[in-house]
Amino acid sequence: MAQAELNIDLDAIVGNWRALDRQNTGKTAAVVKADAYGLDAARVAPVLARAGARRFFVAIAEEGVALRRVLGPGPEICVFSGHMAGDAALLRDADLVPMLNSIDQMLRHVEALPGHPLGIQLDSGMNRLGMETAEWAALRDIAMAQRPRLVMSHLACSDEPDHAMNPDQCAAFREMTDGLDAPRSLAATGGILLGPDYHFDLARPGIGLYGGLPFIDARPVVYLDIPVIQVRDVAPGESVGYGNSWIARKPTRVATISAGYADGVLRAMGPEAHVYAGETRCKVLGRISMDLIAVDVTALAAPPEQVELLGRHQSIDTLADWAGTIGYEILTSLGARYARRYHGG
Numbered sequence: 329m330a331q332a333e334l335n336i337d338l339d340a341i342v343g344n345w346r347a348l349d350r351q352n353t354g355k356t357a358a359v360v361k362a363d364a365y366g367l368d369a370a371r372v373a374p375v376l377a378r379a380g381a382r383r384f385f386v387a388i389a390e391e392g393v394a395l396r397r398v399l400g401p402g403p404e405i406c407v408f409s410g411h412m413a414g415d416a417a418l419l420r421d422a423d424l425v426p427m428l429n430s431i432d433q434m435l436r437h438v439e440a441l442p443g444h445p446l447g448i449q450l451d452s453g454m455n456r457l458g459m460e461t462a463e464w465a466a467l468r469d470i471a472m473a474q475r476p477r478l479v480m481s482h483l484a485c486s487d488e489p490d491h492a493m494n495p496d497q498c499a500a501f502r503e504m505t506d507g508l509d510a511p512r513s514l515a516a517t518g519g520i521l522l523g524p525d526y527h528f529d530l531a532r533p534g535i536g537l538y539g540g541l542p543f544i545d546a547r548p549v550v551y552l553d554i555p556v557i558q559v560r561d562v563a564p565g566e567s568v569g570y571g572n573s574w575i576a577r578k579p580t581r582v583a584t585i586s587a588g589y590a591d592g593v594l595r596a597m598g599p600e601a602h603v604y605a606g607e608t609r610c611k612v613l614g615r616i617s618m619d620l621i622a623v624d625v626t627a628l629a630a631p632p633e634q635v636e637l638l639g640r641h642q643s644i645d646t647l648a649d650w651a652g653t654i655g656y657e658i659l660t661s662l663g664a665r666y667a668r669r670y671h672g673g
């Protein structure tokens with residue numbers, strides 16, 4: 329079998345949620361947008377619901393509809409993109425709570441779905457989503473008359489604890505919301521770790537649940553093992569892979585493994601990428617192809633049957649560093665061609 333195996337530890341996801349919940353002074357939701365960061369919201373969300381998560385966040389209403397089918401009635405499902413044109417039936421039928429981002433969204437919502445629950449998203453400085461100070465000042469009384477389920481904002485730099493943007497945004501959020509009779513939420517994973525000043529009533533962790541930074545104490549969640557298809561000996565002067573970008577300087581034993589950039593093993597990981605065969609670190613040789621990668625197994629007594637790309641030795645953030653990206657992108661890039669196996673839960 330040449331199919332690589334992606335093992336996902338649901339118990340680790342629950343452990344990470346509980347660990348963040350213990351650090352958080354408010355309630356703890358779970359962000360399962362983008363199919364639970366690529367790990368399958370249909371597998372992840374029910375396990376978190378059983379562990380005690382009562383509120384889930386998705387990016388768009390369509391994700392919320394799919395999640396409602398999985399979770400059934402009960403848990404609150406909130407939609408970051410708010411109420412977009414065409415969303416009314418989805419929000420109503422799946423009982424979703426839109427985080428309204430603008431006056432236009434507020435008008436659309438109260439007109440299309442009077443009495444339907446809503447939340448408010450404020451911009452405290454990130455300039456991505458949410459009402460700005462002046463807009464909020466104009467709408468505040470009307471909005472509060474709708475009894476919002478949540479008033480929230482999002483931090484731009486919470487993965488950098490010493491960044492001045494964090495206290496600035498916290499102060500801006502307080503200024504916009506102090507004295508309001510509604511639950512408040514500012515923190516995602518990074519915000520929980522910044523401490524109680526940032527916790528308010530509800531936190532919305534995502535990446536920390538899935539084992540990524542900035543939650544440094546997270547339990548690893550994903551394990552990726554890739555089978556070896558072929559092994560060959562390469563003489564000095566011979567090249568490996570596209571573009572001849574790696575040339576042997578000494579006799580080298582090369583294993584070709586069955587995964588590539590079509591599986592989310594980003595080509596940009598380039599010359600720094602390694603895999604593990606047992607406890608032996610093996611360098612990736614030359615370019616990562618669509619379906620194949622060459623690795624140096626010269627140091628091994630016998631060629632391995634498979635190698636580990638993600639697991640005990642290297643995390644999503646290790647791979648992210650090689651590719652100049654973040655663990656979030658490694659996770660959401662993991663492809664559809666793996667044999668996915670879920671453990672625990």
Ligand SMILES: *Cc1c(COP(=O)(O)O)cnc(C)c1O
Nearest residue numbers: 359482516517532533534535536
């Ligand atoms: C994605 C997202 C989160 C979760 O962030 P993490 O850094 O993954 O914990 C929380 N809130 C908003 C608005 C988001 O877009």
